[in-house]
Amino acid sequence: MIVLWIGLPFLSFLIQFIDPGELEGMPISFLVSILVSSIGGTLSAIMLSTSIVSEKNRHVYVLFLIRPVKRSSLILAKYLAVYLCLIVAVAISLSIGLIVDGFTSRLSENFLNITFEYLIMGFSSMSITCSIGILFGVVISSVPVAAILSVYLGSQLSSLIILPVFFLEGLDPVILSLALGIPISIIVIGIDISLFNRQQF
Amino acid sequence: MVEVCIEFNNISKSYKDVLALDDISFSIRKGEIFGYIGPNGAGKTTTIKIIVGLIRDFKGDVFVNRTNINTSRNKLYNIIGYHPQEAGFQEWRTVNQAFKTFGRLSGLKSEHLEVRIHEILELVGLTDARYKKITHLSGGMFQKLRLGQALLHEPEILILDEPLAGLDPSSRFQFKKVIKKLAKRGITILFSSHILSDVEDIANKIGILHRGKIRRVGTPEELQSSFKVGDVIEIIVAKNTPLCEDLGSLSKVEYIENPKANKQLIHLKPNFDIDLTVSQIMNMLIEQKCRIRSFNLVKPSLEDVYLKYVGGETD
Numbered sequence: 001m002i003v004l005w006i007g008l009p010f011l012s013f014l015i016q017f018i019d020p021g022e023l024e025g026m027p028i029s030f031l032v033s034i035l036v037s038s039i040g041g042t043l044s045a046i047m048l049s050t051s052i053v054s055e056k057n058r059h060v061y062v063l064f065l066i067r068p069v070k071r072s073s074l075i076l077a078k079y080l081a082v083y084l085c086l087i088v089a090v091a092i093s094l095s096i097g098l099i100v101d102g103f104t105s106r107l108s109e110n111f112l113n114i115t116f117e118y119l120i121m122g123f124s125s126m127s128i129t130c131s132i133g134i135l136f137g138v139v140i141s142s143v144p145v146a147a148i149l150s151v152y153l154g155s156q157l158s159s160l161i162i163l164p165v166f167f168l169e170g171l172d173p174v175i176l177s178l179a180l181g182i183p184i185s186i187i188v189i190g191i192d193i194s195l196f197n198r199q200q201f
Numbered sequence: 202m203v204e205v206c207i208e209f210n211n212i213s214k215s216y217k218d219v220l221a222l223d224d225i226s227f228s229i230r231k232g233e234i235f236g237y238i239g240p241n242g243a244g245k246t247t248t249i250k251i252i253v254g255l256i257r258d259f260k261g262d263v264f265v266n267r268t269n270i271n272t273s274r275n276k277l278y279n280i281i282g283y284h285p286q287e288a289g290f291q292e293w294r295t296v297n298q299a300f301k302t303f304g305r306l307s308g309l310k311s312e313h314l315e316v317r318i319h320e321i322l323e324l325v326g327l328t329d330a331r332y333k334k335i336t337h338l339s340g341g342m343f344q345k346l347r348l349g350q351a352l353l354h355e356p357e358i359l360i361l362d363e364p365l366a367g368l369d370p371s372s373r374f375q376f377k378k379v380i381k382k383l384a385k386r387g388i389t390i391l392f393s394s395h396i397l398s399d400v401e402d403i404a405n406k407i408g409i410l411h412r413g414k415i416r417r418v419g420t421p422e423e424l425q426s427s428f429k430v431g432d433v434i435e436i437i438v439a440k441n442t443p444l445c446e447d448l449g450s451l452s453k454v455e456y457i458e459n460p461k462a463n464k465q466l467i468h469l470k471p472n473f474d475i476d477l478t479v480s481q482i483m484n485m486l487i488e489q490k491c492r493i494r495s496f497n498l499v500k501p502s503l504e505d506v507y508l509k510y511v512g513g514e515t516d
Contacts, residue, residue: 058289067306
C-alpha cells in the first residue's frame, strides 16, 4: 500500500513531462485520474488475488476461521482495506496533478466537473476490479495464475463494463458508472463470499 | 457421573473417492485428556477439523457440550481453543500484534487482553519474543505461538493437532507440563499424535484410529487388557552363565524369548495374578541358583498395543 501511495503520485508527477502538444490541452489531472485508476485497479486486483491465494496456501485463515467471526467479514475486510487505500492513493495522485495543472495554467473552467466524472468512473472501475481480484484469490490455488488472470482479465473486465459511458451519448457518465459499478461490485463480492463460505480448510 | 463434553455420532467423511472417516463414534468426558492416535493418513486431522468447523461437509452429528456444532458454531468458538497441525501467521506481525489480533477477534476487551497476553507469554515461554517478528521465530517458538493463541480466550476445550511435532526434548517436556497443568484446571483436552510415548505420558483415555475407523477407545489399562496383551518379565543373568531353564513349564508363561545370550524375556499370559507368578518364577530361579543381574517387570507399552491394533489384528 505504501508503494501505491508513493508510486502512483510519483507517476502523476512524471506525467507533466509528457510533451504538452500530445495532451492537446487536456489537463494533467484528467490523465492522472484515468491512468491512476486503471493502474491502481490492476495493482489492487493483483495484490488481493495473490495475497488471498498465498494466505490460503500457508493456512493463515485457519486461525481466523476458528474465531467467532463470520467468514464474510474476512473477505469484506480485505476488500475495504485495499479499496480505501486505493482511494487515498488516487486522491494523493490527483492532488499532485491538480497542483501541476494550477502551476501550468491548464485548468479549464469546468475542470472540477470533468475531474469528478473521471474520478467516479475510475472508482467504479476499481471497485469492480477489486471484487474480481478477490474472486480469483478465492477460486484459484496458484499465485502466478492468480496474478496473470488479475493482470489480463481483472482490469479488462472492469474497463469493458465502463466502456458504454464513452459510446452512449446522452447518458450521464456519473450515473451510469455508479449504476453499473455498485451493483456489479456487490454481486461479485456476494459470489466471492458464497464461494469462500463453501471452502473447506 | 462426569458429563460428556464432546460426542461424535456416526461420522463419515469422504474426499472424492477416498473414505477418510468411516462411521466413527466416540465421546470425551469433561476434564479428560484424550489422546487420539493413528498412523499418518488415518483421519486424525480430518476428525479434528470437523470438531472445529473447518470441515463442514460430513455425515453424522458432532455435539460439543450437548450443542450440535452445525447449529451454533460461533458460540462454540468462544469455548474451543485450537492448535492446528499446520497454520501460518501473517509474518509481518510481531508476536504481540498477533495475540492482540486474535484476542480481539475472540472478543477479549483491551484491558483484559493485555493481562491475558502477559499470562500466556509466561505460560508458553515466549516473554522474551513478545516484540519479535513472527518471521524471525524458530520452529519451537512457532509451536508455542500456536499453543498461545489457542489459550488466549481461556477455552474450556482444547483441541491440539500434533502439538509436540518438531519440538526438541526440553520443549516437549515443557509442553507436556503445560498440558497437564491445563487439565488440572478442568480443561477438556483432545490431542492427536503419532508419537506414542507422548500420548502415554499425558493421556488418561486413548482412541486408536486406523484407515478411518476407530479400532478401540479406552484407558491405557483397558486397551491393554482388552487386547489380551500380558506383562513381560525381563531377566538378565551374569555374562557367561547359562540362562535359567524350565521357566516355560509354568502355566502362566505364554512363551519365552532369548534376544541375547544373557537375556530372557518371559511373556506372561494376561489376566493372571502377576504377584503370584513373579514369586513362582523367583523361587525357580533361586532353586536353580541362577546368577541374576537384573529382574524387571516390563508392562506392555502403548506401542505394543497400538501395533497389534493397527497391524490388523482384532480381538
